[in-house]
Amino acid sequence: MDDLSINFAGIKAPNPFWLASAPPTNSGYQVMKAFDQGWGGAVWKTLGVPVINVSSRYGGLNYRDTRMMGFNNIELITDRPLKDNLKEIEEVKKYFPDHAVIASLMVESREEWHQIVRDVENAGADGLELNFGCPHGMCERGMGSAVGQEPEVLKTIVSWVKEVAKTPVIVKLTPNITDITEPGLAAVEGGGDAISLINTIQSLVGVDIDNFVSYPNVGGESTNGGYCGPAVKPIALNMLKNCAQHSGINIPISGIGGIENWKDAVEHILLGASSVQVCTAVMHYGFGIIREMTSGLERYMDNKGFNTINDMVGKALPNIKTWENLNLNHKVTANINADKCIECQLCYTACEDGAHQAIGLQKDVSRVPYVIEENCVGCNLCSLVCPVEGCITMERKDDGKEVVTWSDKTIKGTAPETFNDERAGGIGHYVPEPKDALNKNR
């Protein structure tokens, strides 16, 4: 049996799966239900001076058959009284002493920070998460992402919190910034014990083209919100990698953004996260997704021979280089498996119009396309558009001996001077059909 337990900057949890601060952690009822189903920790919906939230407040981006591939919200922090939340935190800790309960906080003045830290710690919170990420509503009042975008201000507030905090302090960063490592470093300098990222990305998820109102619609008006869900995972992974590879950011990282299943979580862990947080996927599918997440993670750890989560943290980082250090001599070309091909010819169209004219169609023989090796630059596009898994594979063609990088000053241009005549048209040889011929074909 693998050991999924973690000690994240001093916060212990039975597994690395935490609920992110959001509607699923709005109340003690929800957090206890989630723990019962297997979640290892919960970051409470952000506490502060309670707000009045608007209705409606969410918008979704559907892509073809996938609903809520991206999710947008204009919700602020908790609208529930602080004393109710404190009572429920205490209750959760009574029933679940071994699970991690982290209080997410957002207030303004030094005195308010001191007071709320004491309040949640007295209630039994195991740690604090400072919300410097919310990119709508609170930032207009100088809080949330307005702090996350000003490293010096962030550092000052972290140091205020550290003046009184007895539990570990996690600093939650905003992705609405050019270089995420700047606030990451400020968190370290302020004395933060860990960072978490990402909060939501400032966004407008769409416009109702009949009524001329962007979503979500609040009585015929709207405002920009925060974007999350599966669509943001690539952005989150890149920012996570940037922080994890930075030598000055030497504190634990909690990975957040687009995590929906065990594989997403493993990707975050391999890029340096030692706990992961989930919001949108739970809002979409419920707490029950934790069962697949834990069993999938255990299976993966067994297969790879990892005994603890720590064994996996950051395993993919050494293989991420700057572009100039990639091997320019590495060469792959596409290979089409005729037995798997369903003859849709999407690879032909994509390569012909959108890439390098390296796929040809056989005349009168078969509808299975073929690869014109001399033109194939190994870009991958054909295998990405192919709807059949494993039908188009990329095969290595270089001898693997010579490594040439851009940083080696000696490299010369490698573009081929001539192209295969079999290719339809060819760069500089495209002859348009006469206009009346086109019209006749219509």
Ligand SMILES: Cc1cc2nc3c(=O)[nH]c(=O)nc-3n(C[C@H](O)[C@H](O)[C@H](O)COP(=O)(O)O)c2cc1C
């Ligand atoms: C409706 C909604 C409310 C949220 N409220 C908070 C909040 O109060 N505090 C906070 O730090 N993050 C809040 N978030 C951000 C999430 O904690 C998380 O950082 C973000 O959604 C990315 O994770 P995901 O892709 O798993 O959703 C909220 C997100 C959503 C969708």
